[in-house]
Amino acid sequence: xxxxxxxxxxxxxxxxxxxxxxxxxxxxxxxxxxxxxxxxxxxxxxxxxxxxxxxxxxxxxxxxxxxxxxxxxxxxxxxxxxxxxxxxxxxxxxxxxxxxxxxxxxxxxxxxxxxxxxxxxxxxxxxxxxxxxxxxxxxxxxxxxxxxxxxxxxxxxxx
Amino acid sequence: xxxxxxxxxxxxxxxxxxxxxxxxxxxxxxxxxxxxxxxxxxxxxxxxxxxxxxxxxxxxxxxxxxxxxxxxxxxxxxxxxxxxxxxxxxxxxxxxxxxxxxxxxxxxxxxxxxxxxxxxxxxxxxxxxxxxxxxxxxxxxxxxxxxxxxxxxxxxxxxxxxxxxxxxxxxxxxxxxxxxxxxxxxxxxxxxxxxxxxxxxxxxxxxxxxxxxxxxxxxxxxxxxxxxxxxxxxxxxxxxxxxxxxxxxxxxxxxxxxxxxxxxxxxxxxxxxxxxxxxxxxxxxxxxxxxxxxxxxxxxxxxxxxxxxxxxxxxxxxxxxxxxxxxxxxxxxxxxxxxxxxxxxxxxxxxxxxxxxxxxxxxxxxxxxxxxxxxxxxxxxxxxxxxxxxxxxxxxxxxxxxxxxxxxxxxxxxxxxxxxxxxxxxxxxxxxxxxxxxxxxxxxxxxxxxxxxxxxxxxxxxxxxxxxxxxxxxxxxxxxxxxxxxxxxxxxxxxxxxxxxxxxxxxxxxxxxxxxxxxxxxxxxxxxxxxxxxxxxxxxxxxxxxxxxxxxxxxxxxxxxxxxxxxxxxxxxxxxxxxxxxxxxxxxxxxxxxxxxxxxxxxxxxxxxxxxxxxxxxxxxxxxxxxxxxxxxxxxxxxxxxxxxxxxxxxxxxxxxxxxxxxxxxxxxxxxxxxxxxxxxxxxxxxxxxxxxxxxxxxxxxxxxxxxxxxxxxxxxxxxxxxxxxxxx
Numbered sequence: 001x002x003x004x005x006x007x008x009x010x011x012x013x014x015x016x017x018x019x020x021x022x023x024x025x026x027x028x029x030x031x032x033x034x035x036x037x038x039x040x041x042x043x044x045x046x047x048x049x050x051x052x053x054x055x056x057x058x059x060x061x062x063x064x065x066x067x068x069x070x071x072x073x074x075x076x077x078x079x080x081x082x083x084x085x086x087x088x089x090x091x092x093x094x095x096x097x098x099x100x101x102x103x104x105x106x107x108x109x110x111x112x113x114x115x116x117x118x119x120x121x122x123x124x125x126x127x128x129x130x131x132x133x134x135x136x137x138x139x140x141x142x143x144x145x146x147x148x149x150x151x152x153x154x155x156x157x158x159x
Numbered sequence: 160x161x162x163x164x165x166x167x168x169x170x171x172x173x174x175x176x177x178x179x180x181x182x183x184x185x186x187x188x189x190x191x192x193x194x195x196x197x198x199x200x201x202x203x204x205x206x207x208x209x210x211x212x213x214x215x216x217x218x219x220x221x222x223x224x225x226x227x228x229x230x231x232x233x234x235x236x237x238x239x240x241x242x243x244x245x246x247x248x249x250x251x252x253x254x255x256x257x258x259x260x261x262x263x264x265x266x267x268x269x270x271x272x273x274x275x276x277x278x279x280x281x282x283x284x285x286x287x288x289x290x291x292x293x294x295x296x297x298x299x300x301x302x303x304x305x306x307x308x309x310x311x312x313x314x315x316x317x318x319x320x321x322x323x324x325x326x327x328x329x330x331x332x333x334x335x336x337x338x339x340x341x342x343x344x345x346x347x348x349x350x351x352x353x354x355x356x357x358x359x360x361x362x363x364x365x366x367x368x369x370x371x372x373x374x375x376x377x378x379x380x381x382x383x384x385x386x387x388x389x390x391x392x393x394x395x396x397x398x399x400x401x402x403x404x405x406x407x408x409x410x411x412x413x414x415x416x417x418x419x420x421x422x423x424x425x426x427x428x429x430x431x432x433x434x435x436x437x438x439x440x441x442x443x444x445x446x447x448x449x450x451x452x453x454x455x456x457x458x459x460x461x462x463x464x465x466x467x468x469x470x471x472x473x474x475x476x477x478x479x480x481x482x483x484x485x486x487x488x489x490x491x492x493x494x495x496x497x498x499x500x501x502x503x504x505x506x507x508x509x510x511x512x513x514x515x516x517x518x519x520x521x522x523x524x525x526x527x528x529x530x531x532x533x534x535x536x537x538x539x540x541x542x543x544x545x546x547x548x549x550x551x552x553x554x555x556x557x558x559x560x561x562x563x564x565x566x567x568x569x570x571x572x573x574x575x576x577x578x579x580x581x582x583x584x585x586x587x588x589x590x591x592x593x594x595x596x597x598x599x600x601x602x603x604x605x606x607x608x609x610x611x612x613x614x615x616x617x618x619x620x621x622x623x624x625x626x627x628x629x630x631x632x633x634x635x636x637x638x639x640x641x642x643x644x645x646x647x648x649x650x651x652x653x654x655x656x657x658x659x660x661x662x663x664x665x666x667x668x669x670x671x672x673x674x675x676x677x678x679x680x681x682x683x684x685x686x687x688x689x690x691x692x693x694x695x696x697x698x699x700x701x702x703x704x705x706x707x708x709x710x711x712x713x714x715x716x717x718x719x720x721x722x723x724x725x726x727x728x729x730x731x732x733x734x735x736x737x738x739x740x741x742x743x744x745x746x747x748x749x750x751x752x753x754x755x756x757x758x759x760x761x762x763x764x765x766x767x768x769x770x771x772x773x774x775x776x777x778x779x780x781x782x783x784x785x786x787x788x789x790x791x792x793x794x795x796x797x798x799x800x801x802x803x804x805x806x807x808x809x810x811x812x813x814x815x816x817x818x819x820x821x822x823x824x825x826x827x828x829x830x831x832x833x834x835x836x837x838x839x840x841x842x843x844x845x846x847x848x849x850x851x852x853x854x855x856x857x858x859x860x861x862x863x864x865x866x867x868x869x870x871x872x873x874x875x876x877x878x879x880x881x882x883x884x885x886x887x888x
Contacts, residue, residue: 046867047757048853049803058850058859058867063514065859065867067850096849151850 015113019135021142022089022102024072024080028142029102030109030135035091035147039105042086052152053079056101061090068099069150076126093147100150109142111135116144170211171264172499177204178257179568185253186571189246198241202231208260210396217263220256223274227252230281239284248284252277254572322351322382323390326404331373333400344377346393351383380408502598505558509745512548512555513842519548520863556743560595563641563650566605567592570612570639577616583623584633585616590640596648597743603720604650604740607713611652611736612637614710619654619734629731631655647722648742653735659728661685668694686726686734690714718874720744721764749841749860749870750818752832755805758868760841760860761830765873767819769835772796772812783809787817787829794819794827797880799871803855820873828877843870855879 021030045057045068054073058065068088073079080086080101088099116133132146184201187194209224230249233239255274262271325347329340347353361374368374381390387405394403523541531538567589578585620626620635627633638653661682668674668688680688688694692711717724722740741747741764749760750769776788777796785796796817800806810831817829841860844867846853857872 044866046859046869047805048850048869049805049856050854055850058846060517060861060865060867063510063517063844063861065844065846065849065861098849 017111017113017116019109019111019142019144020089020105021107021109022087022105024075024103025077027077028106028140029071029075029145030142031089031091031145031147033108035093037090037092037097040088040090040099042082042084042088042101045082055152056082059088059099061097061099064097066090066097066099067151068101070101071145071150072101072103074150075130075145076124091147091150093150096151098147098151109135109137119143167215169499170215171260174208174211174260174264177207178253178260179565180204181253181256182250182571183568185246185250188241189243189250195235198231198235202228202235205231205256208256212263213396215263219271219274220259220263223252223256223259223271223278226278226281226285227256230285233285245284248277248280250571250575252281254575257572321384322380322408323385323387324404324406324408325379325381325390326376326402326406327379327394328376328402329373329397330400330402331371333397334373335371336397336400338397338400340375340377343393343397344379347379347381347390350385350389350393351381353382354380356380376402382408500558505555509555509559512552513745513844516548516552516842517861517863517865519544521865524863552746556597556745557595559598559743559745561598561601562593562595563601563604563648564592566601566608567639567641569605570608573609573612574616574637577613581617581622583616583620583635585620585635585637587612588636588638590638591642594641594643594648595742596641596740597745599744600648600720600740600742603716607716607738608639608650608652610710610713612639615652615654615656615734615736619656621657625657629657643742644739646742647739650738650740651735652738653733655733658730658732658734659686659689659726661730664688683727686728689726690724721747721762723764745843746840747843747860747870749839751836751839751841751862751868752799752816752818753834753836754803754832755800757805758836758862758866759799759832760839760868760870761818761820761832761873762857762870763838765820767821767827770817770819770829772815772817772829772831774813777812785809785812787812789819789829792827794829795877795880796829796831797876798831799876800831800833802876802880820877826877828880830871830873830876841868841870 018033019030020033020036021028023029040061043059045059047057048055048067051057054070056068056070058067060066070080070082080103082101085104087102087105089102089105090097090099115137116135118133119127119131120134122128129149130145131143133144135142135144181201181204184197184204187197188201205224205228209221209228212220212224227249230239230252234241234245239245251273255271255277258271259274262269327340327343329338333340344353344355348355356378358376358378359374361376362368363374387407390405391403394401519541523545526537526541570589571587574585574587615637616635620637621629621631623633626635636655638651640653641648641650643649665674665680665685665688668685668691669676671694673688673691673694674680689710690713692709694709694711714724717738717740720740721744722738724736724738726734726736728734747760748763750763750766752759752761770789772787777785778788778793779785783798783801786793787796796812798806798809801809810833812831815831815833816835817831819827819829821827839862841862844859844861846856846859846869853869855872855876856869858870859867860870862868
C-alpha cells in the first residue's frame with residue numbers, strides 16, 4: 001500500500017483526500033476537489049474553428065472566456081449531446097481554467113490514499129493517460145481522473 | 160517582497176526617472192538652454208542616484224556618480240564651460256551611468272568597460288576647470304570648511320583615550336529631506352563608545368515652536384579606533400544640511416559639560432509665563448539610547464515625512480516621501496501629482512469595467528425583450544447607466560495611457576551610438592512626446608522604433624561626402640514624431656537622406672526571387688518591397704541594422720499591435736515611415752457579422768468597404784477558388800465559413816455580403832459572410848488565457864447577449880485561403 005501512496009503523490013492531512021464524483025453515461029469518475037472552482041449548468045457554447053472534436057467551444061464565465069471540454073469524448077466515449085440537464089465542472093488546471101462537460105455530479109467522497117488502487121495494466125492509451133487510479137465503493141467502480149492532460153497538447157497542435 | 164527589496168525596487172524606478180531627467184536636461188543644454196535650473200536639475204539627478212546608491216552600497220555606481228557629480232558641480236558653479244565637447248562627454252557619461260544603474264539593478268558586479276575611461280575624462284575636465292579642488296571627498300554640497308586636522312591629538316595626554324568630539328547641529332533641511340538625527344547618532348555609536356550630549360538651548364517656548372525648524376544640537380564624545388573619515392562618512396548624506404565639527408579629543412577644550420540639557424519641565428514653566436528659563440545643567444546622557452529618539456525629533460520627523468514644509472513650493476507635495484529623501488531639493492514643478500499603482504490592479508479594474516459594460520448591454524437587451532417602452536422610466540434609467548459605464552470605461556482606459564515620451568527618450572542614446580558607429584553626424588528631432596497611448600502599445604513600440612531609427616541612420620542617411628555633394632548640411636536629421644489622428648496614434652520616423660533607391664530595391668527583389676523580372680510595379684509597390692520577408696538592402700551586412708531582422712519583422716510587430724505601417728519616399732529628399740496604431744489594446748471597433756449561424760467580429764480597421772456581390776462579378780477559378788471583380792480589378796473571394804471550417808460547401812456569393820479588406824502589405828481580399836449585424840465597440844478577451852491560439856481567430860469578445868463571439872484574424876484567414884501555391888512562390 002505504501003507504493004500506492006507514493007504513486008498518488010500528495011499526502012494530504014493524514015492521507016485523507018476529498019474527491020468529487022460525477023457520471024458520464026453509466027460510468028462514474030472523480031477528480032480531486034481542490035482543482036474544482038465551481039459547478040454550473042450548461043449554456044450554449046460558441047464553436048471554435050479547427051479544434052479537436054472534444055472541445056465543445058467557449059462560454060462566457062463572468063467575463064472570462066472558458067473553453068468547454070466534453071469529458072466523455074475526451075475519454076474516448078460517445079460525445080455528449082449537451083442539454084440543460086448537463087453540468088459544467090469548472091476546474092483549475094495549472095494556470096488555466098477549463099469547463100468539463102459531464103452528465104451529472106453525484107457525490108463528494110472522502111477517502112484515504114490507500115483506498116485508491118493502481119490502474120491495472122490495460123492496453124488503452126486513453127486510460128493510461130487520464131486515469132490515475134480506481135476506487136471501489138459500495139460495489140461501484142469510480143475512476144480517479146488526472147486533469148493535467150485534459151486540454152489538447154499545446155506543443156503538438158499549435159499552428 | 161520584503162520591505163527592503165521593495166524600497167530597492169522603488170529606488171531603481173526612481174533612478175530611471177532621474178536618468179531620463181538627466182538626459183533630457185543635458186540635451187536641452189546641448190540645444191542651447193542656458194537656464195541655471197536645467198543644470199541644477201541635471202546635477203540633482205546624479206546626486207540623487209548617488210545618494211540612493213549609497214544607501215544600498217552599490218560601490219561601482221557611487222564611484223562613477225561621484226566623479227560625474229563633481230564634474231557637473233564644476234559646470235554648475237560656472238568653472239567649467241558647457242561647451243559642445245563637454246556636453247557630449249556628459250551625455251556619454253549619462254549613458255554609462257544608465258548602464259551602471261541597470262547593472263546594479265540586475266545585481267551585476269562586472270566592471271563596466273567604458274566607466275573607467277569616462278570617469279578619467281570627467282576627472283580631467285573638472286580638474287582642468289578647478290585645479291584647486293583636488294579633494295576626493297568633495298561631495299558637491301560642502302558648506303563647511305574641512306578642518307585642517309593637526310596631529311595634536313597624538314600629543315594629547317596619555318590618559319585620554321583616542322577619539323573625537325563631534326559637534327552636530329542639524330538644520331531644518333535635514334529633517335525636510337526625511338533624514339533622522341537619531342539614526343545618524345545611532346550610526347555614530349557603532350564606531351566606538353559614544354557619549355551623546357544634547358544641547359537644547361535654542362528650543363523656544365512651545366507656543367513659539369516652528370514644528371519644521373531644527374533647534375537641537377548634539378555633542379558626541381566618541382572614543383575608540385574610529386578615524387575622522389569614517390565619522391564624516393556617517394554624515395555623508397546630510398552634507399550641507401547640518402553643521403558638523405569633528406575635533407580630536409584632547410585638543411582645544413571647549414564648552415565642557417556645563418551646557419544645560421533639554422529640560423521639559425522648565426520649558427513648560429516658560430510657557431506658563433513665569434520662571435526664567437535657566438535650566439539646570441545635567442549630566443551627559445550615558446550611552447545614547449538608539450531606540451528612543453530625542454524628544455522633539457519624533458515630532459519633527461514624522462510631520463515632515465507626512466506633509467511637506469509649507470515654505471516649500473507646492474510641487475514638493477507631489478514628491479513621495481522616498482523621493483524627498485533622495486532628491487537634493489524640490490524637483491521641477493512640471494511633475495504632476497502621481498501615485499504608483501501596480502499594473503495588475505489597473506488591468507483587473509479594466510477587466511471589471513469591461514464586464515460592467517457587457518452586463519449593462521445584456522441588461523438593456525433583456526429590458527428591450529421584455530417589451531418595455533423606450534420612454535419608460537426603466538429604459539431611460541438604463542440609458543443613463545449606459546452613458547455612465549461608457550464614461551467609466553474611457554476613464555479607466557485613460558489610466559493605462561502614457562505619453563510616448565518614455566519610449567522616445569530612449570532614442571537619443573541610440574542615435575548617438577549609431578551615429579558614432581557609422582561616422583555620420585546625426586541630429587534627432589522629436590515631436591509630440593506628450594501624445595498618450597496605452598502602456599502596452601508603448602512597450603511594444605520600443606523594438607520596432609529602435610530598428611527603424613537604426614535603419615534611418617544606417618541606410619537612409621548618406622555619408623557626409625555624399626550629402627555635401629548633394630548640397631545638404633553634413634549633419635543628417637532623423638525626425639521622430641507622434642500625434643493623435645482620428646482615434647489612433649500616428650508615429651512617424653523620417654530622415655532627410657537619399658530616399659529609397661527604387662532601381663536597387665527592385666533589382667534585389669528580383670535577384671532574391673521575391674518578384675518576377677517582368678513585374679510592373681508602381682513606385683509605391685517598390686517601396687513596399689522592403690517589408691517583404693527575406694529582403695535586406697544592405698550590400699554588406701552591417702553591424703547596426705543587419706542583425707537578421709528586416710523591416711518585415713518591424714511590420715509584423717506593428718501589425719500584432721493592430722497597427723499599420725506605410726512608407727513614402729522621395730528620391731534625394733528622404734523617406735518617411737508612418738505607423739498608425741490603436742490607442743488601446745483592450746477594445747476594438749468591430750463589424751459584427753454572422754457566418755453559418757455563428758456570430759463573428761471583423762476588426763473595422765482592416766475593412767475598406769462592404770458590398771453585395773453580383774452574380775456577374777464573381778468568377779470561379781476552379782475548385783472553390785473564386786475571385787470578384789471590383790471596379791475592374793480582381794480580388795480573391797474568401798468564404799469565411801469555409802476558411803474556419805464551419806461549412807464544407809461555399810455559400811453562393813449572391814446570398815452573402817462581402818467585406819473588402821486590406822491585409823498584410825496592402826493585399827486585398829473579399830471576405831464572404833452571411834450577413835452583417837452591425838458595428839460595435841467590443842472588449843477584447845484573450846482566448847489563450849484558458850485555451851490556446853486558434854488559427855484564424857485573433858481573440859474573443861462577449862456580446863450583448865452574454866455569449867462569446869470570436870474576433871477574426873483577417874491576415875491568417877487570407878494567408879490560409881491563399882493556400883500553399885502563393886506561399887511557395
